Amino acid sequence: xxxxxxxxxxxxxxxxxxxxxxxxxxxxxxxxxxxxxxxxxxxxxxxxxxxxxxxxxxxxxxxxxxxxxxxxxxxxxxxxxxxxxxxxxxxxxxxxxxxxxxxxxxxxxxxxxxxxxxxxxxxxxxxxxxxxxxxxxxxxxxxxxxxxxxxxxxxxxxxxxxxxxxxxxxxxxxxxxxxxxxxxxxxxxxxxxxxxxxxxxxxxxxxxxxxxxxxxxxxxxxxxxxxxxxxxxxxxxxxxxxxxxxxxxxxxxxxxxxxxxxxxxxxxxxxxxxxxxxxxxxxxxxxxxxxxxxxxxxxxxxxxxxxxxxxxxxxxxxxxxxxxxxxxxxxxxxxxxxxxxxxxxxxxxxxxxxxxxxxxxxxxxxxxxxxxxxxxxxxxxxxxxxxxxxxxxxxxxxxxxxxxxxxxxxxxxxxxxxxxxxxx
Numbered sequence: 001x002x003x004x005x006x007x008x009x010x011x012x013x014x015x016x017x018x019x020x021x022x023x024x025x026x027x028x029x030x031x032x033x034x035x036x037x038x039x040x041x042x043x044x045x046x047x048x049x050x051x052x053x054x055x056x057x058x059x060x061x062x063x064x065x066x067x068x069x070x071x072x073x074x075x076x077x078x079x080x081x082x083x084x085x086x087x088x089x090x091x092x093x094x095x096x097x098x099x100x101x102x103x104x105x106x107x108x109x110x111x112x113x114x115x116x117x118x119x120x121x122x123x124x125x126x127x128x129x130x131x132x133x134x135x136x137x138x139x140x141x142x143x144x145x146x147x148x149x150x151x152x153x154x155x156x157x158x159x160x161x162x163x164x165x166x167x168x169x170x171x172x173x174x175x176x177x178x179x180x181x182x183x184x185x186x187x188x189x190x191x192x193x194x195x196x197x198x199x200x201x202x203x204x205x206x207x208x209x210x211x212x213x214x215x216x217x218x219x220x221x222x223x224x225x226x227x228x229x230x231x232x233x234x235x236x237x238x239x240x241x242x243x244x245x246x247x248x249x250x251x252x253x254x255x256x257x258x259x260x261x262x263x264x265x266x267x268x269x270x271x272x273x274x275x276x277x278x279x280x281x282x283x284x285x286x287x288x289x290x291x292x293x294x295x296x297x298x299x300x301x302x303x304x305x306x307x308x309x310x311x312x313x314x315x316x317x318x319x320x321x322x323x324x325x326x327x328x329x330x331x332x333x334x335x336x337x338x339x340x341x342x343x344x345x346x347x348x349x350x351x352x353x354x355x356x357x358x359x360x361x362x363x364x365x366x367x368x369x370x371x372x373x374x375x376x377x378x379x380x381x382x383x384x385x386x387x388x389x390x391x392x393x394x395x396x397x398x399x400x401x402x403x404x405x406x407x408x409x410x411x412x413x414x415x416x417x418x419x420x421x422x423x424x
Contacts, residue, residue, distance in 0.1 A: 001056070001074055001075070001076035001077075002050055002051040002053070002074065002075045002076065003071045003073075003074055004035065004049075004050060004071065004072055004073040004074065004075060005068075005069055005070060005071055005072065006038070006060070006066045006067065006068050006069060006070050006072050007038075007047060007068070008068045008069070009038075009040045009043075009045060009327075009328035009329075010040065010327075010328040010329040010332055011329065011332070011333070012329075012332040012333060013040045013041070013068065013328055013332065014067060014068055015040075015065055015066060015067045015068060016038040016039060016040045016065070016066055016068065017038060017039040017040075017063065017064070017065050017066075017197065018036060018037075018038055018060050018061065018062050018063065018064050018066065018072065019036075019037040019038060019039050019044060019062065019063075020036060020037045020062060021035070021036045021058055021062065021073075022034045022035055022036055022037070023035065023055055024055070024058075025055055025056070025057060025058050026054065026055065026056075027054070027055055028052075028053070028054050028055075029049045029052065029053065029054070029055055029075065030049065030052045031048075031049055031050065031051050031052045032048045032049060033048060033049050034046050034047070034048060034049075035047055035048060035049040035055075035073075036072075036073075039197065040328045041201060041328070041331060041332070043324075043326050043327065043328045043330075043331060044324060045328065049075065050075070051075050052075075053075045053076050053077060054075065054076060054077060055073060055074075055075055056073075056074045056075065056076045057073060057074045058072075058073050059071055059072055059073055059074070059135060059136075060072035060073070060135070060136070061136045061165070064135075064136060064139050065139075132162060133151065133163060134164070134165075136165055137151075137163055137164065137165065137168055140165070140168050140169070140172075141168065144172055146168070146172075151163070151168075154167060154168065154171055155167070196291075196293070198291075198293045199293060202293060202294060205354075205355065206352050208355060209352050209353050209354070209355045210352060212355060213353050213355070213358070213394040213395070213396065214394070214395040214396060215352070215353065215392050215393075215394070215395070216392075216393055216395040216398075216400060216403065217350050217390055217391065217392050217393075218390070218391045218393075218400065218403045218404050218407050219348060219388055219389065219390045219391075220388070220389050220404075220407045220408065220410075220411050221386055221387070221388055221389075221411075222386070222387050222389060222410075222411040222414045222415060223371070223384050223385070223386055223414075223415050224248075224366055224385050224386065224387050224414055224415070225384045225385045226415065226416075226417055227248055227251050227366075227385075227414065227417055228366065228385045230251070230417065230419045230422060231246055231247070231248065231251075233419065234246055234419065234422050234423070238422065242308060242311070242312075244311055244312055244315050245315065246311065246422070247311070247314075247315075248366070249285070249314050249338075249340065250307060250310040250311040250314050251307075251414075251417060252338065252340075252363060252414070253283055253285070253299075253302065253310050253314065253338060254307055254310055254417075254421065255410060255413035255414050255417060256283070256336070256338060256361060256410065257281055257283065257302055257303050258413055259406060259409045259410045259413055260281055260336060260406075261281075261303065262409060263402065263405070263406040263409065264277060265277075265358070265397065265398055265402060266336060266358060266359045266393065266398065266403075266406055267281050267335045267336055268335075268358055268397065269335065269356040269357065269358060270356065270358070270394070270396060270397060271356075275397055278335045280300065280301040280302075280303065280304075280335070281301070281302050281303045281335055281336060282298050282299065282300045282301065282302065282333050282334050282335045282336075283298065283299045283302040283334065283335075283336060283337075283338065284296040284297070284298050284299075284334030284335075284336065284337035284338070284354055284357070285297060285298075285299065285314055285317065285318070285337070285338055286337065286338065286339035286340065287317070287318045287321040287322065288344075289321065289322055290322060295321050295326070295331060296331060296334060296337060296354055297317035297318070297320075297321050297326055297330050297331055298317075298330060298331060298332065298333055298334045299313045299314065299317065300333060307421050307422055317330065334354060334357060335357060336357055336359055336360070336361075337351070337353075337354040337357055337359075337360040337361070338360070338361045338363065339351050339360060339361070339362050339363070340362075340363045341362060341363070341364065341365075342363050342364040342365035342366065342387065343365070345365055346364055346365060347364050347365060347367075347388060348362065348364035348388035348389070348390050349362035349363075349364065349390060350362060350390050350392055351390070351392045352392065353392055353393070353394060358393055358394035358396075358397060358398060359391060359392065359393040359394070359398070359403075360391075360392050360393075361389060361390070361391050361410075362389070362390045362391075362392070363387065363389055364387050364388040364389065364390075365387070366385050366386070366387050367385070367386055367387070368383055368384070368385055368386075369383070369384065369386045370382070370383055371383075371384050371386065389407065389410065389411070391403055391406065391407050
């Protein structure tokens with residue numbers, strides 16, 4: 001018999017969510033055929049069968065979160081009984097069997113009352129300490145906020161009164177129906193939509209960040225006329241020569257990397273009371289998806305790449321992110337993040353730190369504006385392409401002076417960016 005365990009899909013991944021089982025219990029499968037699909041953070045992966053045989057038992061059901069290394073199913077020969085089933089049978093034998101009736105054919109005949117809590121006057125709590133609950137039932141109870149006392153009083157239709165999946169789901173439906181009878185303020189035309197799995201993960205990540213890091217912000221303005229000129233001059237030749245579009249994003253990333261190398265505290269993270277100074281600059285680049293969600297793929301060791309390497313990495317990660325083809329490791333391990341609300345017309349943004357980073361840069365839209373420039377003939381008003389940049393940073397280890405000096409240096413890098421970096 002082969003135990004199927006939740007695989008480790010990346011160094012930073014500790015758990016996965018079961019999205020779909022490709023076959024049912026009792027079905028045959030050949031080694032390396034698709035067995036199930038799991039989600040780790042925001043990446044979905046198809047998992048092959050580790051061996052040929054029959055899927056004897058599915059332990060982790062759909063939508064259940066399972067730690068890496070835990071058993072999620074068992075594959076073996078047809079008719080083989082898993083160890084867990086043996087343990088369950090032994091546990092069942094310990095349970096009070098007064099309500100179980102067996103006829104001459106050894107078939108179970110169980111009287112099933114209306115779904116809900118047992119009547120307290122007939123309820124015998126003496127067996128509660130011995131009552132067995134499957135991992136699935138316990139997981140559903142935890143997710144839905146069902147207390148142990150409430151679970152213990154739930155009537156089960158399984159063998160010897162065991163509570164199964166159908167029992168707890170029916171109880172939840174009955175509980176929800178009862179609560180929904182209360183008056184609400186939801187209008188007749190309102191539509192209620194459950195949050196998607198990814199949206200829940202984003203929400204949890206953002207709440208954790210706000211609760212973890214005291215955010216402080218610094219906003220600066222940069223003249224990016226030269227970036228616009230460089231792109232306009234080189235975009236056609238760049239596309240022809242390298243097969244990838246020339247955009248502003250790798251230019252901004254290149255400037256960020258150069259600036260971070262002089263302000264290395266922005267490439268650190270906090271572990272307890274210790275500051276971890278990271279050797280590589282792993283640049284996270286926020287990508288908006290078609291379903292309006294956001295994902296942050298990572299360019300690992302970005303300081304080792306030239307401009308062309310940054311351009312290709314950015315385009316490749318963004319394309320595969322939108323097509324759900326990222327590997328789990330490609331969304332973990334960032335040490336600094338850049339997000340660009342400006343591509344959607346945002347004048348500037350104030351990002352929430354992407355934990356465990358200590359800084360995130362939000363880039364606004366490039367806009368033509370009249371600005372005052374000093375010349376040898378005095379001040380003059382000229383039309384320039386300008387952009388607002390906002391740094392959100394963790395005030396636990398970075399103060400305003402350090403964050404502002406970082407931004408001042410970044411402005412210089414952007415305003416003095418050379419086309420030689422594009423051509424090299």
